[in-house]
Amino acid sequence: MKYYDRRNFLRDLGVSAALAPFVGGLPSLLGKDSGAAPAKQRLIVMFSPNGTIPEEFWPEISEDSLSFKRILEPLEDFRDRTLALRGIANKIRGDGDGHMRGMSCLLTGTELLPGNIQGGGNTPAGWAGGISIDQELKNRLQKNEVTRTRFGSIEFGVAVPNRADPWTRMCYAGADKPLAPISDPEQMLAKLYGDAKDKETLLGIVDGVKDDIGRVARKLSSEDREMLDQHLTLVREMEVELSQAGQKELIHPVPEIDPAVELVNDNTPELSRMQIDLLVSAMANDMTRIGTLQFMRSVGQARMHWLDVQEGHHGLSHEPDGNKDSREKLIRINRWFAGELAYLVRRLHDTPEPGADGSMLDHTLVIWLNELGKGNSHTLNDIPFLMIGGAPGIRMGRSLDFAQTPKHEGKAKQGNKRNFVAHNRLWLTVAEAMGQPLDSFGNADLCAGGALDLG
């Protein structure tokens, strides 16, 4: 995988005491006791590509408990906050290869438009033909003053290559309107806290500029000095205004970003953590209630040297089940993604919910998903959907299988005759949990049966 040349970003952000005065003692600021505002509900969708290793991913099916296998072990601390959802399929057909539909129909639940992009099979296609669930919910939340936020939704990327095609985009503002995730933490920092960052820079140099003006002015005639005196006055005014501005209530400090980390493949672990810190920070400061976090892309070839994996991810995912070495590596890779998810969840868990009881995790529904069920079969069945966190109507701490074969059909047929439910129905459930119930989303035929009952 190749990234564009890394810009370095600065460290001296968020260090200012003025910017981050309110880490503790928050609730009073947001009027907890006003009682009018309903509790916030957030949604985070985390994507990782190229399928999973089902045997090491899926917990034993159980209605009241959960035990993790190797891939999900990093989430052990949050076992009772986790819900595994087996038996769900992306049933969208039509133009485009499996990866394209896997990716671009994942959150849209609708077919791809006919187009000019030829994948590894099937007919060529264009962008998705409809809006993605995150954007649908964003639009609804933004319509209401109570749930409206500065951004509505923020699309984070980690190591998403700089190209726009149906394999790299899962969020859509509408048919034919893909949204690009931001993979550069510095760019994201600028988007979220740009003003603060620039302010820090300007305040940091103002003494130097004042000295320069004084030094230069001494050499001038009195007439010319007048202009520089005026300049100095303006600089001083600016300084006062800048240091007074922006002392308003930032609930959560601006994350500290290590400027030395370049945007290259081998720095992905650090970049991932930066992006997660920024995502949690943006949510803590209520800039958005919807976030997506996209690792790489469908068919991504990330070389995860930090896991001692030299091969590209997608290449590995094509290896047959019998290739033990590849299988081990793929387990390592997926376990790493679970670890990143665990970091995200821990950050949410460790941050008190602003203006309410409990932690942010209690009010955030995190969904981890993939464009495929399994890499070497390219199946869109049994996509590894995993929920963590809290949302009304969703009971965690379980492992469900929606495609379980009725017992009387016998064990022998299991695996061949599973009756998968369409993932469109999962999005109806999520919409309901977000307080925005929908009758139908994406392909209406696939919504038959309505929202899945996760209560």
Add this chain to the structure above:
Amino acid sequence: MKLWPVWLACAGSAVAEPSGQHHGRQIYQKLCVECHGANGEGNDEEFVDPLYGEKSVEALARRIHRTMPEDEEHLCVDDDAAAVAAYIHQAFYSPQARAGLNPPRRDLVRLTAPQFKQSVADVVGRFMGGHGRLLPEKRGLSFKASGLHEDSAGKNKFTNVKRHQFERSGEDLTFNVREMIGEEPITTRSDITVNLSGSILAEETGSYEFVVRSANGFRLRVNQDHSQLAVLDRWVASGKDIREAGVRVELVGGRPYALHFETVVSPKDQHATTEVLWKTPHGALERIPKRFLYSVWSPPVAVVTTSFPADDASYGYERGSGISKDWLLAVNRGAIEAADFVEANLNRLAKTKAGAKDRDRKVREFLGRFVEAALRRPLDSDEQKSFLEGPINRADGVIPALRPVVVRALTSPEFLYPELPQGEGGESRETAARLALVLWDSVPDEALAKAAAKRQLDSPQAIERQARRMLDDPRARLKVRGFFHHWLEMDRAEDVSKDHERFPGFDEQLMADLRISLELFLDEIVWSESSDFRQLLLADYLMLNPRLAKVYGEQPTQGGFQKVAFDSRKRTGVITHPYLLATLAYHDNTSPIHRGVFLTRNIVGQQLKPPPEATAFKDADFDPTMTMREKVSELTRDKSCMACHSTINPLGFSLEHYDAIGRWRAKDGGRAIDASSDFLPETGDRIRLRGARDVAEFAASSPIAHRAFVRQMFHHLVKHGMASYGRDADEHLYRRFRDSDFNIRELCVAIAKVAALGSGDSSSAQHPADATKSLHANTQ
């Protein structure tokens, strides 16, 4: 000083001899000094005002003869009065004399908004390989197509076809893949990948719109390199129709920008046309013409897009003469934009790469040189501490200090006030800074800075060599073009619209075409070898494209813009260019007053006072059977009007053969046009004007017009009053202009030299013949 008497001669005096002046001084000392003071400063007790003014020597002589000394007028008459007039005129009365006695100081000025943007682009650009190199003559992007073909054995082979884009396509950026590939054996078996790449020249600063029409997926990059997400990315094409997509890109004028277009064409679409269009800041949407395209690559340019408050134009030219809070905020934002660019392009700027062991050292070196480029001078050790080491220590590293260092440099007074004295030993660098400002509105480039560092700018000849080199750069062309925009008041055209019934088809597109036509005409003359000012007034052709030829030409033309010759009575240089004529007219009729005022001030070079009272021309007030000339004559018949309109009207009437959109017409409302009048210039005899050509010929040979042109060019380039360059500057430059056969480029060189040296003292003037010779040597 030695040129001084000549100035008097030109002003119409015949008595400017030293002996006469001596005589005059004696009389003045005897009869006048008591009330008027030794230098005409006057006398508060006697209520005598200072003896300063703008009357001619003759007029002064007449007045002295009649009125002086008070109550004893007979003491100083005739030749004595003339001698006193000549003496006081040159000693202290005239503006030139006062300039010599007490030269106006040159105010401290800041960078104007365009200068800020140019300077930032060049301070950063100095560290981008390939920035500022000369562009080749040959135009057009490079074209590369690749796809499969079947060889004789029936196997698929991969084939590349490379071409200069215009070898097969037309005059603009439009192509059909099959035509471009021609007979080359790329078959219809596979998709064909097409790449068009090179550079595009932005002549103006502003917002450019790029639009692509194609049936296929494509990416367009402008001012980007390949690692960046394309500014226009429609690689994924949903649906089958021809699609159109556009994007706006801010560009700083006077430099080339990387342009890259890639598309994948399916075999069935290989005959379809792909178009790349643009809309320049003053243009209409058009296919990108060949003349803006080059096959060479250009590095990304740091473009500041922040909008600045307008610069003070109250002097008649834009000047950085005041500061405000808005301005300071814009400067800060601009500096932050530059820091963003530096961050994004750091490895290229610092000539290092990700993970390199010596990256910090390289970046530190770069930062040091960056600050020096911004300040236009080297840093001493204290300043190294203040500008570099301090921020690096505070930020705890070189990389984290990047932003503060860049922003500090670009908000420092030394960057913002480009003419600050540089102290002892800094004269060469001051000269370099002024040259760069005058010719480029920017900072010195590497070559100029090096010459300054080696003290190679100390002789007028060396300065002249640099000025000539710099004049060949597109930034100089931008600046000179800016002068013509100002001289021809082209900003007025922003919202010209015409009566649809009378002038069907005169729309924004036609106006944009006319603007291009005028620009091409100016380029043709100004950048030709003779660069002859007189041709601007006398040339009998227009640059027309087929659309314009339909309206203004006598027969249709084909292809792009080309020279179309006219009867020399019908078209004569800029004053009969339809763009100006349409601008200087009402929406349904001509306006001899607007045209006359323009000709008086800008072309003939005479001053006009503001009208004593505002009078509006209302067509409905007049008998509809009257001609426009009759209406204007009627409106301005009052004596107080005629003080100026006796000049304005004859000049304006001379253009009555051109209707409100600048077409030639024989009649006005059914009656034959009368374009003749008698015109009395400020100096010289009454002349008979029979039409536009007579005005053009008069102005082309009038020293007053030449001097006015010189003065306006000086102010545009230098942005300081000419008087502050000494009393000789005016005369020196006029003579250089005249002696070079009114060569505009020579004038620019001469002005740059005066500005760089800080004075028009004739001791620095080179013999004009040498100048012409070296110009020829240079251009051959």
